[in-house]
Amino acid sequence: MAFTAKDVQALREKTGVGMMDCKKALVETDGDIDKAIEILREKGLASAAKKASRVAAEGIVATCSDATAGVLVELNCETDFVAKGAPFVELSAKVAKTVLAAKPADVEALLATKAVDSDKTVDEEVQEVFLALRENMKVRRFAVVEGHTATYIHAGGSVGVIVAFDTDDATAAKAEFADMGKNVAMQIAAMNPEYLSKEDISAEELAKMESITVDSALNKPDSLPMPILTSLINEAMDSKKWSEEDTTVYQGLDQKQRKNFVNFISKEAYATLVELAVSHKAEIVDNKIFKGLVAGRLSKQIKEVCLLEQEFVRSDLFEGDVKGYIASVAKALGAELSLSKYVRFEKGEGIEKKQDDFAAEIASMVK
Numbered sequence: 001m002a003f004t005a006k007d008v009q010a011l012r013e014k015t016g017v018g019m020m021d022c023k024k025a026l027v028e029t030d031g032d033i034d035k036a037i038e039i040l041r042e043k044g045l046a047s048a049a050k051k052a053s054r055v056a057a058e059g060i061v062a063t064c065s066d067a068t069a070g071v072l073v074e075l076n077c078e079t080d081f082v083a084k085g086a087p088f089v090e091l092s093a094k095v096a097k098t099v100l101a102a103k104p105a106d107v108e109a110l111l112a113t114k115a116v117d118s119d120k121t122v123d124e125e126v127q128e129v130f131l132a133l134r135e136n137m138k139v140r141r142f143a144v145v146e147g148h149t150a151t152y153i154h155a156g157g158s159v160g161v162i163v164a165f166d167t168d169d170a171t172a173a174k175a176e177f178a179d180m181g182k183n184v185a186m187q188i189a190a191m192n193p194e195y196l197s198k199e200d201i202s203a204e205e206l207a208k209m210e211s212i213t214v215d216s217a218l219n220k221p222d223s224l225p226m227p228i229l230t231s232l233i234n235e236a237m238d239s240k241k242w243s244e245e246d247t248t249v250y251q252g253l254d255q256k257q258r259k260n261f262v263n264f265i266s267k268e269a270y271a272t273l274v275e276l277a278v279s280h281k282a283e284i285v286d287n288k289i290f291k292g293l294v295a296g297r298l299s300k301q302i303k304e305v306c307l308l309e310q311e312f313v314r315s316d317l318f319e320g321d322v323k324g325y326i327a328s329v330a331k332a333l334g335a336e337l338s339l340s341k342y343v344r345f346e347k348g349e350g351i352e353k354k355q356d357d358f359a360a361e362i363a364s365m366v367k
Helices: 005-015 019-028 033-051 086-102 107-111 122-133 175-191 203-218 226-238 244-251 267-279 281-285 288-305 322-333 358-365
Strands: 058-065 069-077 138-146 148-154 159-166 338-346
Touching: 005 019, 005 033, 019 033, 058 086, 058 148, 058 159, 069 086, 069 148, 069 159, 069 338, 086 107, 086 122, 086 138, 107 122, 107 138, 122 138, 138 159, 138 338, 148 175, 159 175, 175 322, 175 338, 203 267, 203 281, 203 288, 226 244, 226 267, 226 288, 244 267, 267 281, 281 288, 322 338
Parallel strands: none
Antiparallel strands: 058 069, 069 138, 148 159, 159 338
């Protein structure tokens, strides 16, 4: 069967494959376009297997939601160029819609699920796009959050967030609720909290945070309360653990200079203070002033890592923490409203990217 340039173009439009590959497929099938499509698909799958080991740390986080749930999906590919292209973006949207519709148990089940508005499975849809773009790509993960949700995608899919709220249907249908949900989702995207609230921090984790805070303070004695620091300095001088030079320098400082004494003493003298602080750990930890310092630093850490305790970033809308912002919206709406869950995906997080050493590569080529 003969074929023309128009046939090659038609095959390219159907598959997205390069002109030369389309021409070769038509030659191999004697111009049969349907058989050529099958051959290109088979070759694409073989090529996909070869490229599966290549790192796919780029990609996109996509979202989809309705009145009952919200979903996030992360699809990965090798380059930012492909991630931003229409075929990959459209694929991610289709996969997200499929997750929302089918709510599969895991990624394996999702790949075997028939994609929305398609007669192909999600896996086959991914292979179709691979066939056109020739990059390793995969559906990495997804999350489904039931209930009244708000979603937010940052920077074209670099970060995605779902937030779920406990409220009634009437409240969830209001524009004020949608605005509030988006603002909280933006907060999560920007500040990346580790916990929903301080109640979600386990006693074990809290104890670990306190231990780290104590050790950090002891290893930075100039940050200790002045009575404790003064006691350590006096001990260092009285026991001759400081050199005569360091003792003389310190004693010659005025009150203002002593606040920045680290800039005047030697590194060895400072290391001595660290050793003394660590050796007196038990009594320092029992010191009432030190307990207050640790409590204050822990409180600050909790405000940084817990969403509801974080300072609300949109200070133009509300001054206070996130919990207070949500409460203010609930009051304005005259409704019961609370944040129950959130999920945050950042594309490529946890994937070790390949670091290309072009200088070494060139050097090896010229040996």
